Amino acid sequence: xxxxxxxxxxxxxxxxxxxxxxxxxxxxxxxxxxxxxxxxxxxxxxxxxxxxxxxxxxxxxxxxxxxxxxxxxxxxxxxxxxxxxxxxxxxxxxxxxxxxxxxxxxxxxxxxxxxxxxxxxxxxxxxxxxxxxxxxxxxxxxxxxxxxxxxxxxxxxxxxxxxxxxxxxxxxxxxxxxxxxxxxxxxxxxxxxxxxxxxxxxxxxxxxxxxxxxxxxxxxxxxxxxxxxxxxxxxxxxxxxxxxxxxxxxxxxxxxxxxxxxxxxxxxxxxxxxxxxxxxxxxxxxxxxxxxxxxxxxxxxxxxxxxxxxxxxxxxxx
Numbered sequence: 409x410x411x412x413x414x415x416x417x418x419x420x421x422x423x424x425x426x427x428x429x430x431x432x433x434x435x436x437x438x439x440x441x442x443x444x445x446x447x448x449x450x451x452x453x454x455x456x457x458x459x460x461x462x463x464x465x466x467x468x469x470x471x472x473x474x475x476x477x478x479x480x481x482x483x484x485x486x487x488x489x490x491x492x493x494x495x496x497x498x499x500x501x502x503x504x505x506x507x508x509x510x511x512x513x514x515x516x517x518x519x520x521x522x523x524x525x526x527x528x529x530x531x532x533x534x535x536x537x538x539x540x541x542x543x544x545x546x547x548x549x550x551x552x553x554x555x556x557x558x559x560x561x562x563x564x565x566x567x568x569x570x571x572x573x574x575x576x577x578x579x580x581x582x583x584x585x586x587x588x589x590x591x592x593x594x595x596x597x598x599x600x601x602x603x604x605x606x607x608x609x610x611x612x613x614x615x616x617x618x619x620x621x622x623x624x625x626x627x628x629x630x631x632x633x634x635x636x637x638x639x640x641x642x643x644x645x646x647x648x649x650x651x652x653x654x655x656x657x658x659x660x661x662x663x664x665x666x667x668x669x670x671x672x673x674x675x676x677x678x679x680x681x682x683x684x685x686x687x688x689x690x691x692x693x694x695x696x697x698x699x700x701x702x703x704x705x706x707x708x709x710x711x712x713x714x715x716x717x718x719x720x721x722x723x724x725x726x
Contacts, residue, residue: 418444419482419492428478434499435473435534435715436480441498448495449722450529451715453502454517457698458510459539459577461570463665465698470502470534472663472699473715476708484720487682491716494723500524510539510575518543522550525691530722532715535695537665538565538577541650542584548691549589552646555690556594557581558638560677561652562601562623562668566613577665577696585616592617596641598634598680599623599655602668623655626676635683642687649684649692649718651677653711661710663702674710681717685724692718 420437434440435451453470460466483490491497503520505513521544524531533544538561548555559565559581566582568574574583584590597613601623604610613620619641621634654664657671672680697711 417493417496420480433474436477436492436712438492439498441500444496444498446496446527447498447529448726449497449719450524450531451497451499451534452520452524452531453500453534454505454536454540455502456505456507456513456517456535456540457537457665458507458513459537459575460665461576461578463698463701465700466535466537466665466696467507468699469536469695469697469711472702472708473534473694473697473711474499476705477712477715480712480716484716486678487685487717487720487724489720489723491719491723495726497719510573514539514543514575518547521547525551531691532718533691533693534711534715535693535697538580538650538652538695539575540695541693542575542580544691544693545584545589545648546587548646548648552690554588554591556591556642556645556647557584557596558642558647558649558684559595559597559618559652560599560650560655561597562599562654562671563652563666564597564600564609564613564618565652566616566618567609581618582616590617591645594642594644595619596621596638598638599672601670623671626672631676631679635680638680638683639687646688646690647684649681649689651692651694651714652696653694653707653714654696656710661707663698663700663707664696665698666696674713678713678717681714681721684721687725689718689721689725
């Protein structure tokens, strides 16, 4: 049974009574959404990877992240907060999206996120490939207007098309910029690295409204400097956080579809996310976890901890 936390919130199952490797299969063994009256934060799984351009498998990401989250504990000592005691977090489960029709899938995702947000709940999405960021931003922009996008990724994801198709995991932020969904003065990529098609990729990216912090900047400047730059860029309005797990080096996240050498460590990513405390974070996603390539749950565990830090930030900001 779920245990009541201070403030009458229902938290994870008590691990001293039910072993962590047992049920339930929800994120961090939290209650399902239908087991609580409402949620301050809803975990949503979107098992969709029809937009990938290289290795498939991210459709199995939500379940893999949930399985890897069983060891998460109630208190976050780094931020000095109990993210499940300060807010009601619940797991909606997965939604079914059409794997053969990307346009229909985008519509389904937008509708589901809008419905879950109707009572004021924030939505933390487990993907799935990065295509899903576009319909989520469409839903958020209806209420908030243009949003600052904080995008952790090895790749820009502002390319135009693949094989003539405008909606893929490499195009969501170009489409979002073109549709007026993002704040072009406050959006930022973090962790960019690896080969590009041409220098024009970076030129186009600047026009679309993004500032770039490279993965190599962590080596030169350090986490504290990166966080300072990030906060300066994002301050002043709503922020959406999108974490492609391939922002991490393949040593820290082998289970992903488009790995690039020279990435961030798990510690660098988690510490950067903690720098979001005090900013107006209105939603987040964690995408591109592909368990078929994951060894010893390395990627799933990293993704689960990313979700935990984001939930901790939301708890403190609340």
